[in-house]
Amino acid sequence: MNLPEPPVAEDPIREEVRALDRAVDLGRSYRWADRGDTFPWATFRALGRARLLGLTLPEAVGGRGLPMRRAARALFELAYRGGTTAAKLALQPEFSSLLARRGSPALVAAYFAPLLAGEMLVGNQITEPSAGSDVGAIGLTARRESDGYLLDGTKSQAAFAEEAAAAIVYVRVVGPGAPDGISALLVPQEAPGIDRAAGSDYGERWMRRGRVGYRGVRVPLAHRLGAEGGAFADLKEELTHERALLGAVYLGVAWAGWEEAVRYAGERHTFGRPLADRQAVAFPLVEDLVRLRAAWAQLDLLLGRLDAGEPAEAEAALSKWYCGEVALRAADHAMQVHGGAGYSEELPAAQRYRDLRSARVAHGTDEVLRHLAARRLWGGRSATTGAAASAPAKKG
Numbered sequence: 001m002n003l004p005e006p007p008v009a010e011d012p013i014r015e016e017v018r019a020l021d022r023a024v025d026l027g028r029s030y031r032w033a034d035r036g037d038t039f040p041w042a043t044f045r046a047l048g049r050a051r052l053l054g055l056t057l058p059e060a061v062g063g064r065g066l067p068m069r070r071a072a073r074a075l076f077e078l079a080y081r082g083g084t085t086a087a088k089l090a091l092q093p094e095f096s097s098l099l100a101r102r103g104s105p106a107l108v109a110a111y112f113a114p115l116l117a118g119e120m121l122v123g124n125q126i127t128e129p130s131a132g133s134d135v136g137a138i139g140l141t142a143r144r145e146s147d148g149y150l151l152d153g154t155k156s157q158a159a160f161a162e163e164a165a166a167a168i169v170y171v172r173v174v175g176p177g178a179p180d181g182i183s184a185l186l187v188p189q190e191a192p193g194i195d196r197a198a199g200s201d202y203g204e205r206w207m208r209r210g211r212v213g214y215r216g217v218r219v220p221l222a223h224r225l226g227a228e229g230g231a232f233a234d235l236k237e238e239l240t241h242e243r244a245l246l247g248a249v250y251l252g253v254a255w256a257g258w259e260e261a262v263r264y265a266g267e268r269h270t271f272g273r274p275l276a277d278r279q280a281v282a283f284p285l286v287e288d289l290v291r292l293r294a295a296w297a298q299l300d301l302l303l304g305r306l307d308a309g310e311p312a313e314a315e316a317a318l319s320k321w322y323c324g325e326v327a328l329r330a331a332d333h334a335m336q337v338h339g340g341a342g343y344s345e346e347l348p349a350a351q352r353y354r355d356l357r358s359a360r361v362a363h364g365t366d367e368v369l370r371h372l373a374a375r376r377l378w379g380g381r382s383a384t385t386g387a388a389a390s391a392p393a394k395k396g
């Protein structure tokens, strides 16, 4: 069997990930995290000690300051070895970069430094029961008072609903002279008036997504991240960044499953011959090889643009959608090749499929992402309504 190398350039950062894997067995931790009853703190702390948290974030706030291309190589390797768990844990500080960019030095020291050490979780709360893809419909209110805000409303689907020490909460400021648009506040999750409840999910169970209710919750003015009403522009920038990096995660998970399927098809015999001898089994696997490479090429194009400082919102939307689609299809084929064993929880094939399925929804649904790209093609008009588009994209 000639297993090809993944389409990812060799890089010392990949060796750092391999060293971590040798020390803590990321694959085992991935399987364990599927139970979803507790958050994988040990893996998160190990990533912090290995300085694999904050890959692209400025050294001034404790990050590694790596270019996107190098960070993506690290994430591919993490996902290849430790599934979406290791890689998405590594992305947590990237998902909270608004705190590093817009928070006061006191907030950064109190929350961002422990996040980079893997000691504390900071969630992101955008989605509400009546506002998902449509970020502009956010209704959680922050009533302005002399020294801060009073929060009322409900967030839903939030990762780490019960574990996060603080969350970046997207709100609508109300009161005399309040601006249009959404604002971001860093809200400690132990504040009086907050109630939280984790639910159960199809995949990525370790995230323990859930609902967070706010009833008269006081937040100091100093916890606002950026200008009042100005959070949408910040959110768009952050989404572009995280969608780009997520592509590497999806492809790393899928590559691991694809390799297992290729090996299995070479070893498993039915009707006296290896599965790999049957075109019905072999063709989907060789097609996946090309699609996985093509998706990496699409991603690499985007990463180059981002490293050059070029705007890339639509490219990031397309890349995230395409990497997710290709990865999910490969994960489906990998399950199929393993037959009934693939459907069982004995092998990681089913877990990979379940985890990758979130790619179609989280951090922007497939539909919204293609809508974003189409809007760019047709000069700023909405592909869904035909109106001049300001429809916000979505995070997850």
Ligand SMILES: Cc1cc2nc3c(=O)[nH]c(=O)nc-3n(C[C@H](O)[C@H](O)[C@H](O)COP(=O)(O)OP(=O)(O)OC[C@H]3O[C@@H](n4cnc5c(N)ncnc54)[C@H](O)[C@@H]3O)c2cc1C
Residues within 6 Å of the ligand: 123, 124, 125, 126, 127, 128, 131, 132, 133, 134, 156, 157, 158, 159, 204, 207, 209, 358, 361, 362, 363, 364, 365, 366, 367, 368, 371, 384, 394, 395, 396
């Ligand atoms: C694993 C996971 C983790 C997540 N973590 C978080 C988190 O930490 N914080 C957080 O705030 N949220 C989180 N989310 C929520 C996620 O961001 C939302 O589920 C997502 O944005 C979609 O919103 P919705 O569920 O309300 O669906 P809706 O917006 O109601 O959409 C329902 C369906 O309709 C489609 N649709 C909607 N509008 C249009 C349109 N105009 N044209 C065509 N199709 C359309 C959508 O694509 C989707 O298929 C997470 C989700 C997942 C799956």
